[in-house]
Amino acid sequence: MFSSFFHLNHQMNVPADDLFMRGIQIIQHPLINDPEKKIDHFNERINKGTGAPIEIDHLVLHCSCEPDIENVLDRRGLSAHYVIHKDGTILQCVDESKRAYHAYPAFWDKVGGRENNMNAHSIGIEIENPTFGAATHYTDAAMNSLIPLCNSIIARHHIPPHNVIGHSDINPVGKADPGRLFPWMELSKEGIGLYPEKGNERVPSSNPKELLQIIGYDTENMPATMQAFKRRFMPDALKYEATGSDEKATLKFMENYSENMAKLLPQKISVTPSEVQRLQEVAKIYQMSRTKMR
Numbered sequence: 001m002f003s004s005f006f007h008l009n010h011q012m013n014v015p016a017d018d019l020f021m022r023g024i025q026i027i028q029h030p031l032i033n034d035p036e037k038k039i040d041h042f043n044e045r046i047n048k049g050t051g052a053p054i055e056i057d058h059l060v061l062h063c064s065c066e067p068d069i070e071n072v073l074d075r076r077g078l079s080a081h082y083v084i085h086k087d088g089t090i091l092q093c094v095d096e097s098k099r100a101y102h103a104y105p106a107f108w109d110k111v112g113g114r115e116n117n118m119n120a121h122s123i124g125i126e127i128e129n130p131t132f133g134a135a136t137h138y139t140d141a142a143m144n145s146l147i148p149l150c151n152s153i154i155a156r157h158h159i160p161p162h163n164v165i166g167h168s169d170i171n172p173v174g175k176a177d178p179g180r181l182f183p184w185m186e187l188s189k190e191g192i193g194l195y196p197e198k199g200n201e202r203v204p205s206s207n208p209k210e211l212l213q214i215i216g217y218d219t220e221n222m223p224a225t226m227q228a229f230k231r232r233f234m235p236d237a238l239k240y241e242a243t244g245s246d247e248k249a250t251l252k253f254m255e256n257y258s259e260n261m262a263k264l265l266p267q268k269i270s271v272t273p274s275e276v277q278r279l280q281e282v283a284k285i286y287q288m289s290r291t292k293m294r
């Protein structure tokens, strides 16, 4: 569907390995590098203070949550390195060597921290969900493109599995994407991210805050962070989330996501024994993964 608007790009650093072997094309978005349009949705991956280059060591997965996925690039100066259409088409919007604008503000294992440097540290992929609010299942075609693209990025940049994250993991208060239906468990079996089986080894702590911090979460807002944790690791136990039964209502909910969540979530949380158990299992694989890297 993009053939009349997009052309294959031979100048950018496109991953040439597994994707091409599978016959998956990466297409360059026409607005990028177009001097007429002067669209500037990226800059250099450097430390603003020292000018030193910053290494890519995170992969952030998003949901575009809107049907006209090309708007992702134009709206409010946002950008991502790749956009995957529900038919499996991959658009490259920003060269991997540049810093795109998809993860601000963000916090993960103190890397993004209060300095909000996650954009400089990461590659961002937006995946189209067929309905607003990521309320229906992602298409097989999108997943069949996402898996080799992620594997290629992870291999080329040596991104550790504990740094493959969803937008809501790094901004639990403001973001819900890629949502409770994102297939994290299936992706982990393809080597993308971490997802422990039930009954795994556990971290002995029973302090939810401490366990969330071991995983990498910011715990300033515990109700929102527990919601983000459950969205990813206990999606069946999730309350207070848009369901998608009414598309318009879901869209409205998602538009003012953080405001709506603030109204819905309890101020104080009581973490159930089964939630603590899940936190302990998840914390254990993150702890083991990070120990291996250090």
Ligand SMILES: [Zn+2]
Residues within 6 Å of the ligand: 061, 062, 063, 102, 167, 175, 177
């Ligand atoms: Zn996002």
